[in-house]
Amino acid sequence: MNLDERLQNVAVVGAAGKMGSGIAVLVAQEMAKLKLMPENKNKIYRLNLIDVTEEALDGLRGYMKTQLIKVAEKSTVLLRTIYKDRKNLIENADIINTFVDDCYALLNFTTDINISKDAHLVFEAIFENEEIKIKVLKNLKDICLPDALFLTNTSSIPISYLDEQAVLGGRIIGYHFYNPPVIQKLVEVIEAKNTTDELKSIATELGKRLRKKLVPAKDISGFIGNGHFSRDGLYALNEVEKLKAEYGYHGALYIMNKVSQEFLVRPMGIFQLIDYVGLDVFQSLLRVMRTHLGLEALNSELINRMMDKKVAGGQNPNGSQKDGFLKYEKGRPIGVYNVDEDKYFMFDEDWKKNIDSKLYPNNEKFAPWRVLLMDPKKQEKLESHFEDLKKMNTWSSELGLNYLKATKKIAENLLVDGVATIADEINATLMNGFYWLYGPINNYV
Numbered sequence: 001m002n003l004d005e006r007l008q009n010v011a012v013v014g015a016a017g018k019m020g021s022g023i024a025v026l027v028a029q030e031m032a033k034l035k036l037m038p039e040n041k042n043k044i045y046r047l048n049l050i051d052v053t054e055e056a057l058d059g060l061r062g063y064m065k066t067q068l069i070k071v072a073e074k075s076t077v078l079l080r081t082i083y084k085d086r087k088n089l090i091e092n093a094d095i096i097n098t099f100v101d102d103c104y105a106l107l108n109f110t111t112d113i114n115i116s117k118d119a120h121l122v123f124e125a126i127f128e129n130e131e132i133k134i135k136v137l138k139n140l141k142d143i144c145l146p147d148a149l150f151l152t153n154t155s156s157i158p159i160s161y162l163d164e165q166a167v168l169g170g171r172i173i174g175y176h177f178y179n180p181p182v183i184q185k186l187v188e189v190i191e192a193k194n195t196t197d198e199l200k201s202i203a204t205e206l207g208k209r210l211r212k213k214l215v216p217a218k219d220i221s222g223f224i225g226n227g228h229f230s231r232d233g234l235y236a237l238n239e240v241e242k243l244k245a246e247y248g249y250h251g252a253l254y255i256m257n258k259v260s261q262e263f264l265v266r267p268m269g270i271f272q273l274i275d276y277v278g279l280d281v282f283q284s285l286l287r288v289m290r291t292h293l294g295l296e297a298l299n300s301e302l303i304n305r306m307m308d309k310k311v312a313g314g315q316n317p318n319g320s321q322k323d324g325f326l327k328y329e330k331g332r333p334i335g336v337y338n339v340d341e342d343k344y345f346m347f348d349e350d351w352k353k354n355i356d357s358k359l360y361p362n363n364e365k366f367a368p369w370r371v372l373l374m375d376p377k378k379q380e381k382l383e384s385h386f387e388d389l390k391k392m393n394t395w396s397s398e399l400g401l402n403y404l405k406a407t408k409k410i411a412e413n414l415l416v417d418g419v420a421t422i423a424d425e426i427n428a429t430l431m432n433g434f435y436w437l438y439g440p441i442n443n444y445v
């Protein structure tokens with residue numbers, strides 16, 4: 001069965017979640033485009049969107065509508081070709097609304113997982129819990145057609161392990177979209193030991209169809225993206241411990257957050273990133289990796305204690321950032337959480353000025369990530385930025401350069417461990433999945 005045939009009946013399990021909802025938007029468009037081809041006029045297309053509660057599905061309905069409108073607004077030229085025979089569709093708005101309706105007509109929102117019995121492709125995007133994922137995959141195996149193929153979005157669980165535990169006989173592949181799937185170009189593709197050739201080629205073709213950048217990662221817990229991110233985060237936490245004696249905990253965390261963002265020219269500081277991803281997600285990532293890799297060091301007592309206090313970051317339903325390591329006001333950090341006191345230490349201007357003067361003793365000014373992102377001379381500017389950092393020759397520049405070296409070492413170790421085969425795969429993952437301007441394997445240090 002080819003991809004077009006498989007796209008006639010698809011299920012997304014965990015469809016109302018952050019990742020499932022984005023995958024649903026991507027797949028709905030492709031299915032609608034197929035359905036709109038004259039030769040497919042009489043075929044039935046069905047995208048089953050499965051989650052556990054009606055409330056979750058209600059939220060998903062709204063999300064799908066707004067996202068499909070956005071997508072259609074960006075594709076009016078293509079949509080005009082698709083609808084060229086529909087003379088009544090004149091205005092862009094007519095075309096957009098018709099496409100959204102055509103997508104919507106394929107959707108089936110349900111809490112009944114049995115509806116996936118006719119699915120040829122199943123995307124699994126339920127939360128990162130090994131036991132539940134295995135239970136759901138086993139159930140799906142019993143429910144679905146014997147040739148149904150499964151694409152799991154797990155961030156860290158080895159795919160061969162899921163395959164064995166759910167007895168899927170190789171009909172599973174890791175298809176690790178990044179958040180949000182509608183925007184992020186990157187998908188890490190992880191083949192299990194027994195992934196079938198058919199599924200491998202379907203996964204490749206699907207990536208082209210969705211216009212994604214596919215990066216292969218080996219089936220080692222954490223894969224490339226989270227294999228790097230988890231260790232990068234632990235490195236920063238470790239540095240905070242070291243800096244604490246001199247700058248206090250609040251100062252140390254503020255410093256490492258700033259150094260990772262401003263000295264390393266990243267889109268956000270490491271602690272903002274962990275807050276964005278969610279401390280719960282980061283903690284479970286470490287737990288899964290620790291179990292599967294047998295590495296006790298993949299742990300953070302601080303994060304465990306913060307989770308005990310239910311300080312978890314993540315987003316509010318309106319998309320705003322929840323407090324985690326940092327407290328936020330209009331998206332900007334205004335304080336640091338102190339787990340011993342169970343409260344936030346708020347930055348005041350004098351306190352910030354004092355630490356900033358130590359970070360930038362000669363009032364150095366670095367171009368921020370968002371400026372370099374758009375700069376056609378980005379490469380040269382990055383090179384001169386890191387040269388300037390070396391010339392600064394202060395404790396803070398050393399902190400930055402050491403961080404740069406550590407991220408390089410983490411990436412090189414991923415090569416040694418066989419998680420990636422070439423440096424480009426790691427660099428592409430960090431650049432596309434985490435919006436870095438440069439890969440961790442570079443000549444800057």
Ligand SMILES: NC(=O)c1ccc[n+]([C@@H]2O[C@H](COP(=O)([O-])OP(=O)(O)OC[C@H]3O[C@@H](n4cnc5c(N)ncnc54)[C@H](O)[C@@H]3O)[C@@H](O)[C@H]2O)c1
Nearest residue numbers: 014016017018019051052125126127128153154155177179
């Ligand atoms: N959030 C991210 O940044 C991110 C990025 C890449 C990959 N991932 C991975 O994607 C997966 C989903 O993560 P998420 O962040 O979207 O989680 P989420 O918590 O936002 O969504 C999970 C959804 O699964 C649903 N669900 C739970 N059990 C279910 C069941 N038995 N049947 C049907 N639905 C069920 C939940 O109701 C929820 O809507 C995880 O494996 C995660 O590791 C997450």
